[in-house]
Amino acid sequence: MTAAPGPAGLLLRRLGIDTYQEPVAYLRSDCPVCKSEGFESRSRIEIWRGDAHIVATLNVVHDELIDKNQLGLSEAAWRALGGEEGAALRVGHARPLLSLSSVRAKIYGRPLGAEAAAAIMRDVAEGRYSDIEMAALITACSGDRVDLAETIALTEAMVAVGQRLDWPRDMVLDKHCVGGLPGNRTSLLVVPIVAACGLTIPKTSSRAITSPAGTADAMGTLAPVELDIPAMRRVVEREGGCIVWGGAVSLSPADDLLIRVERPLGLDSDGLLVASVLSKKVAAGSNHVLIDMPVGRTAKVRSEQAAHALTRRFRGVGEALGIAVDVMLSDGSQPVGRGIGPALEARDALAVLRGAADAPADLRQRAIQLAARLLELGGKAAPGHGLSLAASTLDSGAAWRKLRAICTAQGGMREPPRADYTQVVAALHGGRLIAIDNRRLARLAKLAGAPKAPAAGLELHRPLGSQLEAGEPLLTLHAESPGELAYAAAYAAAQDTLFTIQEAG
Amino acid sequence: MTAAPGPAGLLLRRLGIDTYQEPVAYLRSDCPVCKSEGFESRSRIEIWRGDAHIVATLNVVHDELIDKNQLGLSEAAWRALGGEEGAALRVGHARPLLSLSSVRAKIYGRPLGAEAAAAIMRDVAEGRYSDIEMAALITACSGDRVDLAETIALTEAMVAVGQRLDWPRDMVLDKHCVGGLPGNRTSLLVVPIVAACGLTIPKTSSRAITSPAGTADAMGTLAPVELDIPAMRRVVEREGGCIVWGGAVSLSPADDLLIRVERPLGLDSDGLLVASVLSKKVAAGSNHVLIDMPVGRTAKVRSEQAAHALTRRFRGVGEALGIAVDVMLSDGSQPVGRGIGPALEARDALAVLRGAADAPADLRQRAIQLAARLLELGGKAAPGHGLSLAASTLDSGAAWRKLRAICTAQGGMREPPRADYTQVVAALHGGRLIAIDNRRLARLAKLAGAPKAPAAGLELHRPLGSQLEAGEPLLTLHAESPGELAYAAAYAAAQDTLFTIQEAG
Incomplete structure (x- = not known):
């Protein structure tokens, strides 16, 4: 059964209300179609403009914000539907969301089959899931609730609803960090090293899900990242590599939509994580993927046991989908580099590429290790010789030239922005810095405004193991507004578990 | 850490936008406080009007719907905060929702302790959970994921955040049907029988969660049900009983809020179900509760095994909270009475009370059985004599007089409304009616507009086992709008699994 467009016509009114990413439509309670269709607030309605159509959540309006013959659209709804002020629209009840019964079945403990996963991802990609329905879906698939077979089904379902690239080459590489480690922005170094070779x-x-910055957020402070598929293809044909936002190329549109709810919930799970990562790699046409997996007590992957389970999941799904997945475990005990936040992380990467005297050595080291593995995998270095090739590509300036070339090809390079408001957080007492809570540090950078405010975040001044004096600067907060600066500073002041400083005994 | 009210003052603007029950606030993107605080769409903000305050989800407005110095409120936000147009408001970031980390821990498989449950329910009751956060909470507690200890913790936490009644009597009774069986509106009969004795x-x-009508919805077509605690107390002191909406008396405000997300998700679970029911009974001061539990393949409780597990859960939680819980299993294979929908179910109850010739015998029978158990429990009938006392209280007209007295005490009795639009659904072929899908039937009544449209729903014409001719009326759809009637009729036409009619072989 498909709901047919209602008989009454309505006129588009762009209301300029930003409801984040959920499309919302506004109708007057006394408008004829509202009455005849029995619409009420939170009805899920389908809106047609010619052949274009979207599903939106309805908010009934009891005031004269809009006319009786108008259908108001939130910004997300207007972007999705397109059209101009006054365009003719038709509306009807959205068809029942049948795939939600598979989500319910999953919640009640029944496994998610391939058909159910496909139907769910089709509906998600078509925007048929409301935010609360997506929250239920994500929660049902979080924790340890999705097994290997279900992960394969979800990954294939995500690939099936998106576009897919192919390349006239046998070997197409990619790397991905599972995250959880603030500042670990190695892609901005690995991609130019590998492409330069x-x-x-x-x-x-991706943009940040639960972290203060994703690679796309950091790269976005250097160059445009919202490229469509033909533009991305041109960049890669010319430069061998690119760093673009996956959401713009619609490689895994279902996953892109799920993120809008994963982010505020701060949820992530092995199953959804692997499906999200590998669906995008398969869709991007990669056939050899290196996964950087930082392990640490307060990183996303907390133990070696968890790392091995996640590695098996990655390899199992890769095998089922025909791509080779290599996993590199790394130290996840403290942030990498100094900056946390889009622009601050980009600055760290630029310092390494430019060979600056104060460039963070840990970031450089990690990037070289990852690039080395890819260079060996891609046959550019013999086994055991990847490290020296990666280092020389960096030191010769070839990688720096390549990043500039990539940025130019993506639309032009710029310097990352600087924040207008900063505040130093000092050590309350002296002693040795023996632990850093990555999760709380990430939360602090987010309270300062990252990733939405690209210049916001924090700069860490001292690494683990440092001997500190009382009153010595531990970190500097960066914010684009005084309110966010004050909010982050209050959190930093109250959180004595952010840093563990052991006094000399 | 508590976020302090921002320095800048804003003026209240009631925008008349009905966002269902989630409080939403609207600020211009170019208003100074929006910039200085770094607010963005979906920020959770706290709004103060003097000492009154609420937490709301922000929608940033890029248009001139409101002035720069105004803070727009959705209807739910305005109801929760109070105040008049132009009242002075202050805003700040809502404090971080710390209890959400316990929800995340639960999602990742760790049990929910008493302290965590208490913190969650406090935050829920204070409106600090957004809809998607509530969706995650409910999903995490659905299916078989909450054990007895967690259910006790949730129940106690729900009781702790609400008001609590006490009565100058040793014996305070209550009954509750776990639902899932359309039309099972026995409370409208049991309460007057028991009170008359x-x-x-x-x-x-409650109002309907996943069904086309709750008892409060049906009673609401006969008399006011939104009484506050003093009013409810006066009714009970005078008449011995009442049937009021629990949401208005705030006996379990956390649960009342959870329902706004449970309803659209169609989720329900043993743990949340028991916590929801018993928290309200404890808060209402009842110490003896009879649970009506219909069991059937398409009822909420699908098997005897499930019924026994749920019974153990009810008894275990009752014991922990000091109330005696008695459970009565009943037949859940088909709807009770003829009507499904608030007014249609109320009409069935009135027919039984008035002794109408065509009163549904099954509804009468169930009500007598339940009332009998309560009369024996309450010492008004010796064991084995409850049935005759219940029946004579009904037949003498005493129960009918009592219901009218209760309705009068609650604010005045009225006749339930009738729908303007009806349509008959006929049997496609002849044969014996051997199965009815309660879930699809409930869905059909909801598509026709129930429970929001009180006159909407459906009337079933033939019970299980009936021999039908092709073209014979099976049910009549009732709707308050032609759109909903057409929508329900389309669903009925497409759903050949609604009724199983076995042709003579």
Whole structure:
């Protein structure tokens, strides 16, 4: 059964209300179609403009904000539907969301089959899931609730609803960090090193989900990242690599939509994580993927046991989908580099590329290790010789030239912005810095405004193991507004578990 | 840490936008406080009007719908905060929702302790959970994921955040049906029978969660049900019983809020179900509760095994909270009475009370059985004599007089409304009616507009086992709008699994 467009016509009114990413429509309670269709607030309605159509959540309006013959659209609804002020629209009840019964079945403990996963991802990609329905779906698939077979089903379902790239080469590389480690922005170094050596690495990256910055957020402070598929293809054909936002190329549109709810809930799970990462790699046409997996007590992956389970999941799904997945475990005990936040992380990467005297050595080291593995995998270095090739590509300036070339090809390079408001957080007492809580540090950078405010975040001044004096600066908060600065500073002041400083005994 | 009210003052603007029950606030993107605080769409903000305050979800407005110095409020936000157009408001970031980390821990498989449950329910009751956060909470507690200890913790936490009644009597009765069986509106009969016999039964009931009508929805077509606690107390003191909406008396405000997300998700679980029911009974001051539990393949409780597990859960939680819980299993294979929908179910109850010739015998029978158990429990009938006392209280007209007296005490009795639009659904072929899908039937009544449209729903014409001719009326759809009637009729036409009619072989 498909709901047919209602008989009454309505006129588009862009209301300019930003409801985040959920499309919302506004109708007057006394408008004829509202009455005849029995619409009420939170009805899910389908809106047609010619052949274009979207599903939106209805908010009934009891005031004269809009006319009786108008249908108001939130910004997300207007972007999705398109059209101009006054365009003719038709509306009807959205068809029942049948795939939600598979979500309910999953909640009640029944496994998610391939058909159910496909139906769910089709509906998600078509925007048929409301935010609360997506929250239920994500929660049902979080924790340890999705097994390997279900992860394969979800990954294939995500690939099936998106576009898919292919390349006229046998070897197409990619790398991905599972995250949880603030500042670990190695892609901005690995992609230019690998591409400078003549390999193909069409990197699509995500915006932050639960972290203060994703690779796309950091790269976005250097160059445009919202490229469509033809533009991305041109960049890769010319430069061998790119760093673009995956959401813009619609490689995994269902996953892109799920993120809008994963982010505020701060939820992530092995199953959804692997499906999200690998669906995008398969869609991008990669066939060899290196996963950087930082392990640490307060990183996303907290133990070696968890790392091995996640590694098996990655390899199992990769095998089922025909791509080779290599996993590199790394130290996740403290942030990488100094900056946390889009622009601050980009600055760290630029310092390494430019060979600046104060460039963070840990970031450089990690990038070289990852690039080395890819260079060996791609046949550009013999086993055991990847590290020296990666280091020389960095030191010769070839990688720096390549990043500039990639930025230019993506639309032009710029310097990352600086925040107008900063505040130093000092050590309350002296002693040795023996632990850093990555999760709380990430939360602090988010309270300062990252990733939405690209210049916001924090700069860490001292690494683990440092001997500190009382009153010595531990970190500097960066914010784009005084309110956010004050809010982050209050959190930093109250959180004595952010840093563990052991006094000399 | 508590976020302090921002320095800048804003003026209240009631925008008349009905966002269902989630409080939403609207600020211009170019208003100074929006910039200085770094607010963005979906920020959770706290709004103060003097000492009154609420937490709301922000929608940033890029248009001139409101002035720069105004803070727009959705209807739910305005109801929760109070105040008049132009009242002075202050805003700040809502404090971080710390209890959400316990929800995340639960999602990741760790049990929910008493302290965590208490913190969650406090935050829920204070409106600090957004809809998607509530969706995650409910999903995490659905299916078989909450054990007895967690259910006790949730129940106690729900009781702790609400008001609590006490009565100057040793014996305070209540009954509750776990639902899932359309039309099972026995409370409208049981309460007057029991109260007419001199017992105390302060019944609070809920609006529909996943069904086409709750008891409060049906009673609401006969008399006001939104009584506050003093009014409810006066009714019970005078008449011995009442049937009021639990949401208005705030006996379990956390649960009342959870329902706004449970309803659209169509989720329900043993743990949340028991916590929801018993928290309200404890808060209402009842100490003896009879649970009506219909069991059937398409009822909420699908098997005897499930019924026994749920019974153990009810008894275990009752024991922990000091109330005696008695459970009566009943047949859940088909709807009770003829009507499904608030007014249609109320009409069935009135027919039984008035002794109408065509009164549904099954509804009468169930009500007598339940009332009998309560009369025996309350010491008004010797064991084995409850049935005859219940039947004679009904047949003498005493129960009918009592219901009218209760309705009068609640604010005045009225006749339930009739729908303007009806349509008959006929049997496609002849044969014996061997199965009815309660879930699809409930869905059909909801598509026709129930429970929001009180006159909407459906009337079933033939019970299970009936021999039908092709073209014979099976049911009549009732709707308050032609759109909903057409929508329900389309669903009925497409759903050949609604009724199973076995042709003579």
